[in-house]
Amino acid sequence: MTEEVEGCSTPTKKKKGLLQQVQTKETSSSMDSSSAKFQKKYTELHLLGEGGFGSVFAGYRQKDKLPVAIKHIPKENVFLKHKDENGRKMALEVAIMLKLRNLTTSSSGQLALVSLLDWYELEEELVLVMERPMPSEDLFVYLDEHEGCLNEEEAKIILKQLVEATIQLQDANIFHRDIKVENVLIKSSSEGPQAYLIDFGLSCFDRGRKFALLRGTRDHVPPEFYRLKKYTAGPTTVWQLGVLLFEILHNKMFKTISFLTNKLKINKRLSKNCQDLMTKCLKEQPKERPTLEELLSHPW
Ligand SMILES: Nc1ncnc2c1ncn2[C@@H]1O[C@H](COP(=O)(O)OP(=O)(O)OP(=O)(O)O)[C@@H](O)[C@H]1O
Numbered sequence: 001m002t003e004e005v006e007g008c009s010t011p012t013k014k015k016k017g018l019l020q021q022v023q024t025k026e027t028s029s030s031m032d033s034s035s036a037k038f039q040k041k042y043t044e045l046h047l048l049g050e051g052g053f054g055s056v057f058a059g060y061r062q063k064d065k066l067p068v069a070i071k072h073i074p075k076e077n078v079f080l081k082h083k084d085e086n087g088r089k090m091a092l093e094v095a096i097m098l099k100l101r102n103l104t105t106s107s108s109g110q111l112a113l114v115s116l117l118d119w120y121e122l123e124e125e126l127v128l129v130m131e132r133p134m135p136s137e138d139l140f141v142y143l144d145e146h147e148g149c150l151n152e153e154e155a156k157i158i159l160k161q162l163v164e165a166t167i168q169l170q171d172a173n174i175f176h177r178d179i180k181v182e183n184v185l186i187k188s189s190s191e192g193p194q195a196y197l198i199d200f201g202l203s204c205f206d207r208g209r210k211f212a213l214l215r216g217t218r219d220h221v222p223p224e225f226y227r228l229k230k231y232t233a234g235p236t237t238v239w240q241l242g243v244l245l246f247e248i249l250h251n252k253m254f255k256t257i258s259f260l261t262n263k264l265k266i267n268k269r270l271s272k273n274c275q276d277l278m279t280k281c282l283k284e285q286p287k288e289r290p291t292l293e294e295l296l297s298h299p300w
Contacts, residue, residue: 031123038120042129044070049138051182053077053201054125058132061117068117069132073201078126091126094119096174096200103168112165112195114185133196135188139181139248148251152274154193155248156300158186159241161195166237167292175206175233178216179240181247206233216240219255223284226260235286238295242281249274260284273300 044059054073061068073093080089097116118129139158143150150158162184169176176183178199185196202215210230214221222239225231243254250267264282266275277300283289290298 031121034120035122038118038122038127038129041118042068042070051199051201059129061129067132067134069114069130071128071130073126073128075124075126092204093200094126094128096203096205097128097130099172099174100169100200103172110161110194111168112161112197113168114196114198130198133185133187133194136185136196138198139184139186139195139244142186143181143248143251150248152249152271155245156274157192158184158195158248159245160296162197162241162244163292163295165195165197166241167296170234170237170292173205173207174200174203176200176203176237177233178202178220179237179244180217180220181244184244208232219253219257221256222286223256223260224286226256232286234291235289238281238289238292239286241295242278242289245278245281249278271300273298276300 040062042059042061044057046058048056048058048069050056054071054077056069056071059068059070060066073091078091078093080091082090082092082095084090084095094116097119100113101115103111103113114133115131116128117131120127120129137145162179166176166179176197178201179197183197183199185198187194187196204215210232212229214225220240220243222231222236224235243256246252246254246264246266249270259282264279266278268275270278277295277298280288280290280298281295
């Protein structure tokens with residue numbers, strides 16, 4: 001059976017800060033009170049990033065100065081499709097992030113996921129308040145600062161953290177669907193890098209079904225989407241982790257469409273085990289890719 005779940009609608013580049021919204025006519029008193037509660041609790045600072053679906057600002061929680069990231073998603077990009085156990089409709093991104101709160105930590109301690117602290121449904125936008133690891137930057141920017149490429153040891157640490165996090169997601173029946181360098185934060189410390197998977201805007205709950213509609217980044221969708229117009233969660237996640245690994249070790253952007261016409265060229269200077277893991281993740285046939293658990297026990 002082929003089934004599709006909608007997360008957000010057509011991307012817009014519209015940016016809407018809370019102040020602007022507060023100045024426009026808010027009619028509903030409950031929206032007014034949500035807006036007031038938000039402003040009382042959090043202070044917004046500079047823009048961190050702007051994507052297809054919303055804008056993310058740095059901020060902090062006023063009572064304890066906890067660093068937070070505040071994501072504003074215009075209402076036209078939000079479908080209140082999910083129902084909680086009380087029948088209350090909510091955005092899928094919120095429902096998924098609420099479920100993430102219950103996930104346990106990884107074997108190495110910190111799980112590579114950020115927590116949702118609060119969310120507010122305002123008249124024109126949905127506001128998500130998330131934890132903001134400090135100091136951190138997204139892997140796209142981090143790569144830029146490392147001349148486009150990481151060394152194998154660093155790449156291995158980051159990949160392992162992401163594999164552990166995606167196993168937890170899989171166990172919770174959550175399919176991220178858009179793993180890529182822009183959606184990974186890296187917190188640097190003397191103990192090494194700590195990765196965090198962010199942006200659950202295209203994610204969905206999954207119990208092994210087949211998806212037919214493209215959700216996610218076209219360059220990173222697995223070959224089966226092009227060949228059969230169908231993809232499933234596990235092999236897609238492994239494929240996207242393979243793409244991410246390729247990109248962080250090659251200083252090259254990956255495009256599935258080029259992969260389908262040209263043989264993949266992996267840097268021969270990488271260790272044999274690293275090449276082996278990458279080749280396996282990027283197998284054209286989804287059935288030939290390892291599972292996430294197999295990735296975790298790979299010799300690399
Ligand atoms: N919790 C966070 N802590 C720090 N920075 C964050 C956090 N969440 C998001 N960001 C920053 O904001 C950027 C955009 O966030 P996000 O990907 O969630 O937005 P989006 O509108 O869904 O983007 P896109 O459409 O590109 O996927 C990220 O690339 C990152 O730089």
